[in-house]
Amino acid sequence: MERKNNRNDSSQMKDLIQFDNPENKEKEKPREENQENGKGSSPEPAASGSCCAKDACEASKSEPVRTRNGDVGSSCCRLDELKKLPQCDIRLGTLSFTKSHIILIDVNAFSHGGRVLPQEGRDLWHSNFVKMPCSQYSLSPKPDVQLGPLKFKTGSGPVPRWNLISKQLSALAAKKAAKVEEVEEAILNYNPKYRGEWSFDALANCLKMNPSFQNHFEKLFPKIAALALKLPEQVKKGIPLLQRHRPASITLSQEQISCLLANAFYCTFPHRNTTSSNAEYHNYPSINFSRLFGNWSERKNQKFMALLQYFNVVTDEKSKPDGLVTFERRCLSDADVPNWERCKDTLQKLHVTSQGSIEEEGTGMLQVDFAASWIGGGVLDSGLVQEEILFLMNPELIVSRLFTERLDDKECLIITGAQQYSCYSGFSDSFKWVGPYDDHLQRDEWRRLKRQILAIDALHFKHQREQYSMASVRRELNKAYCGFRGHYRDKEPDIATGKWGCGAFKGDKQLKAVIQLMAAAKARRGLAFFTFGDEDLSRDLQHIYHLLVTQNMTVGETKIFVEVAITTGKGPDLRARLLLVAQGLLKEDRPSGSPQELCV
Template structure:
């Protein structure tokens, strides 16, 4: 259930990060690697000669060695190399975003032509750094993968040069149709200001990891957690009372939430639109912590009672803004301590909220229970002294979630998991004040998770009865408690 790709014995004896010996697996349960002998492509050496099947890595390494041997490489050179071993996508892939990016960055900040050869050299190290097959984190199975930060950088360098086989199509019949994209070609086309800022963050990451003085030397663990029906709480009979809550309208999950379990408002396709045009909370998180992007290589789409927990990823950048206002704001130096496995003490939880086309769709108990189970899957602890949870308006942007409802759902899941909650409202002062007030009332009245669940049942029924004019959840709870008092 836990694949470790470094030699544990060598690590425990202070010998550093030695890749674990193993063998290549060209198999549906493992990542199909670009350097695998099973990765073949059609090649026609000369006119009138028959087409032959050749090892794709031979073609890839030839192109990458050509780039790595140069002092400077242009964006056009990168595009030409990528198309040499991906000829079937000629006319489909464009590189205008990469080309425009290199041209528009001021000369004093423009180091990219000297960086491209270094990324190519890093990609070429893949066979010596990853010697053991990487298992896929498939739906329905709890499992974990631990990689070194060096191994991750090699994998991402290959994603940059779009070398991963069978990962360029996403149709229903494609082999990896249940997985997010990993090759970077979608990031390199269709120029926009968003793409410019994304590429600044990505290029800064590669600038750090290709420098011997700043190469990260820790480990990162990716754990897919899957709960069975028997593992799920019976919410109608949960006797737990609400745990501690801290609400703030200032700060961010990734900064002020340092040391806590940090919630990624994820897409079920991990990383969302990070390699496209998406630029909301999850994509920003993956840009400032680019090691998270490698999870797209092996993490199948998340199901309703599944989550992904990443331990040890490094933050490389800072930023400002959100969406169209997002800007890469410079380097970040991580000063977090490391655990006994050399992992930075940063834990990120990816849980995907439901996407409601219409706000009213969420006011039914099947949706509420689904969100409770999803949050609990991520919040449940393992060690007994688990840190508090840093979260916020989960699924309340383009997914149309009700911030009041989502706050109470997460509070209930945290209570069942016996963990405290830090809730960031991202500047919403009104929500901050009202959430503090309703929390104080619920705690004062000794409201249990069970009682709150039944209140939500009544609330959903009231919402359906008043389909035209929405009922305010916090006011509904307040009125219900008043009625209960008056009947005593």
């Protein structure tokens, strides 16, 4: 399925982008599995080579499988046979508050006239809410007075920290352009504790290495400061934390998100600058950009290009978006955990291809983010694999780090309505920001873009052999099912996924694929599985699927099939054992008993 390449030609950056750069035009070569082990980084390989490259014409076809006797056989479907938005659209009804759905815009103004205005409310300095930089309870020692070479201690009590922030950002916002050194000084003036500790060399080097962009970005810094200063008027109601074991949703406007991210850029959020085990937010990802600013690398250079493109759009009155985005934490209760051994559901449709990508060919489907348990992984540091790239192309996802506590074993996060702002090529060290992107997806009744992203974190195995236990299999089944299970059963789109947990987390590709097949079957949703250039996995998975559906295997029987494969000593690895056991399904002298007897 081919997707149109939409470039943001109306952007202020259009004249700066060198689309004829040979580096940007170079055809992306298939990547090997990522072997990064960076702290906090989501480790899986991305499911695409370039989000703006022309899609392969065969991406919507499943490659035929040759069985042992040479006959071509595949039970897989075409991509266009799977359900997608907007074809399987769901009527949402009127946007309204519930106990578990907090909305930060005025629903009355939205429902009667479509206006997006902030919801009136009050500041909540509470452990269940985000502590805001503009809160009256956010205090800071009064800074020393500097008169020429002399510094005088004020000796007075604390002052509202927002006063200090406003003074520094207002000074930046009043400028036509600001140097990186001025940005640094402003941030450190209200974060004096980190003077001498925080570095800004990555941001400075980004501008030096991209001289054609330098003048533009220096003009952008004051605009970001002005946007950050709008926080008190844009977010008037306390933002609840999406805490562990508490299913809940938050809906914000894209303008509110841009204001929050502008504050993250200027490192204004209190109590969020340390990750020590006794810190108040130790179980939450970082949100301030301080770690991104220091320790230059080419990766960070490319990250800044994507993030500054986002701010370029949202600070422009002509191009800033006016929709909504919903962040939903889902939890699988003990009562909802399936009895996998007794599950009678049969496998759903499967499309497998070594070409194409989750975000391109999977448009309109529930798109899987191979997440870290701390949502976003290393997006605000050095991480640059599937999840981080996804967050850089869709920066509104980053705001989830502000309020989403670390995911537990039976939890996931679903984001509806995030917009794509950039194109890219490559992956990890070869990642390149290519240019702006115009997102023309349709919007739903709540003015959210029809894009759903599912963040589920796989287990991280120190040693690959650790995953070959049924306890690990059950954990991954429950995690995937938590994300795949919908609210509307058969009315929801199918799922676009790939090699979830198979990079630095050392997941077994074949095992993880079958686990996702089983979870999707229980959720009664089809799968589009992108192997990203891995033709061996594509053939193996189609082969196994063909053999399983030919025998009309249930999820329960498939689980036993997996158990047999990972416990038998036959074959040099799991791939061989899965195929060996699957071949046993078609033996004419197959025993009529249970699947445990399939070990051949």
